[in-house]
Amino acid sequence: MTEAILKVRNLKKHFYLDSPIPFKKSDQSVKAVDGVSFDVFPGETLGVVGESGCGKSTMARLVNQLIAPTEGTVELNGENLVNMNKEKLRVFRKTIQMVFQDPFASLDPRKTVGELIAEPLVIHKIGNKTSRKERVKELLEVVGLRGSHSGRYPHEFSGGQRQRINIARALALNPDVIICDEPVSALDVSVQAQVINLLKKLQKDFNLTYIFISHDLNVVRYVCDRIAVMYLGKIVEMGTYKEIYEDSKHPYTRALLSSIPKESPNEIKERIILKGSVPSPINPPSGCHFHERCPFAMDVCKVKSPELMDVGNGHQSSCHLLELENNPLSDIPIKKKEEEMECH
Numbered sequence: 001m002t003e004a005i006l007k008v009r010n011l012k013k014h015f016y017l018d019s020p021i022p023f024k025k026s027d028q029s030v031k032a033v034d035g036v037s038f039d040v041f042p043g044e045t046l047g048v049v050g051e052s053g054c055g056k057s058t059m060a061r062l063v064n065q066l067i068a069p070t071e072g073t074v075e076l077n078g079e080n081l082v083n084m085n086k087e088k089l090r091v092f093r094k095t096i097q098m099v100f101q102d103p104f105a106s107l108d109p110r111k112t113v114g115e116l117i118a119e120p121l122v123i124h125k126i127g128n129k130t131s132r133k134e135r136v137k138e139l140l141e142v143v144g145l146r147g148s149h150s151g152r153y154p155h156e157f158s159g160g161q162r163q164r165i166n167i168a169r170a171l172a173l174n175p176d177v178i179i180c181d182e183p184v185s186a187l188d189v190s191v192q193a194q195v196i197n198l199l200k201k202l203q204k205d206f207n208l209t210y211i212f213i214s215h216d217l218n219v220v221r222y223v224c225d226r227i228a229v230m231y232l233g234k235i236v237e238m239g240t241y242k243e244i245y246e247d248s249k250h251p252y253t254r255a256l257l258s259s260i261p262k263e264s265p266n267e268i269k270e271r272i273i274l275k276g277s278v279p280s281p282i283n284p285p286s287g288c289h290f291h292e293r294c295p296f297a298m299d300v301c302k303v304k305s306p307e308l309m310d311v312g313n314g315h316q317s318s319c320h321l322l323e324l325e326n327n328p329l330s331d332i333p334i335k336k337k338e339e340e341m342e343c344h
Helices: 056-063 086-095 113-123 129-142 147-151 159-171 189-206 217-223 241-247 251-258 299-303
Strands: 006-016 029-040 045-049 071-076 096-099 177-181 209-213 226-231 234-240
Touching: 006 056, 029 056, 029 234, 045 056, 045 217, 056 071, 056 177, 056 209, 086 096, 096 159, 113 129, 113 147, 113 159, 129 147, 129 159, 159 189, 189 209, 189 217, 209 217, 217 241, 226 241, 226 251, 234 241, 234 251, 241 251
Parallel strands: 045 209, 045 226, 096 177, 177 209
Antiparallel strands: 006 029, 006 071, 226 234
16 A cells, blocks of 8 residues: 555644633643544545534644644655654645635635735745746646736636635645645635636646545545544544445444435435533543444443444444444445335
């Protein structure tokens, strides 16, 4: 197997709350990311899905070292980014870039598109003014815009065009890894398809590796090679898109998949409604974090936190049901069925 380009081990981020007592550190913290480990291989797209507040975006910022982790390591091309000195980290930032969710908020409205795309080149002292201008025009054309657009400001573009500008800026330094934090969620459906197809084309043309965060499970299925499912700061299941969508082993994954809208009126699909709401990350439940909402919870789930187990071919799941001889999930079909309708 190819060596992983990115290795994340036991990554944690705990945000400590303000203490009511002055000059004393609070004992309470928001466990936004709580022990995440995964590998990303060259040329693949790893999708990350889960409910709002599960820690997806925080995890992305930790990987990119935009915020410092409480614990854990992030290895990129064999180098640990955590605790790396500023100068060395600055060099490594060329190899890992990010596309943010809001295409307008991530662009400085006071700068032209040309200045925004050239900014990474200026920071890393690459080329001169003339070569940078040529590079900006080249990047704009790569993402489907005109080179003459470099003199315009962000407010003169549509949402989809702004996201193309963000993608062009991410490509400026020829990175190995690009983290896409819900890059199409703020766009219209028709524009989403254009941006997704652009990302897939760029991945093929430039041999890019993506971490793709999204709420849209249909988009993830189309874009990603492997998928990691997060719940309350932890990864509860990971596998190829076929394993996740056709043979998922975790009750939470099943519930997420049941929320995908029907593709046709004839499709028979049972919606799994989870009881209660997502627990607070300040005081998560003991044992398995999901046990309070799980329809299959057992006594062991309340006291023992399950570890990610390999269930075959790299497919991993963290659920005590896997230890049972008669797993109740096995009796619940995932694959879609369709009713036969008579035409009159």
